[in-house]
Amino acid sequence: MRIPLTLSARPALLLSLLLGACAGGPPQRSSVNPNDPSLRRGEALVRHGAGSDALSPVAPAPAVQDLGAQAGFGRAWTASSVRASVYLFNTYQEARVAEDWLKAHVPEGLRGAGTVNGDLLVWATADATDEAGRAILENLIGSFAGEE
Secondary structure (H helix, E strand, C coil), X not given: CCCCCCCCHHHHHHHHHHHHHHHCCCCCCCCCCCCCHHHHHHHHHHHXXXXXXXXXXXXXXXXXXXXXXXXXXXXXXXXXXXXEEEEECCCHHHHHHHHHHHHHCCCCXXXXXXXXXXXXXXXXXXXXXXXHHHHHHHHHHHHHCCCC
16 A cells, blocks of 8 residues: 655655765766767877877776776887776776876886876876887876877
């Protein structure tokens, strides 16, 4: 048997439902399609930042699940030590937290750079002694930061 809500109970129920929905933050992406518009945008930004350099697909490093991202992909430059990973997050803030963590944990012997663009985080590394790699990192980060 369904109990009808009185008029005075409806606003309270509505308020509690709204508060419960807001407390959990934005809705989580259920599953991310590889053709997700954000991932396609990330791929275009990587290609723009790479210029005419040849790239090959690699697994993102660190792994997508290790950063709490929804999805991601990686690319490696064939003529240098540069390796880039693009991660898709639910929110800009989640991406910023992951970027801060990555910047604080650059492996020894590597140079790391990253930036956030909307719900995307790009993280790239190069050997610390690779000067050509340093220039590639700057171009890539500039592409994601809108400095085309």
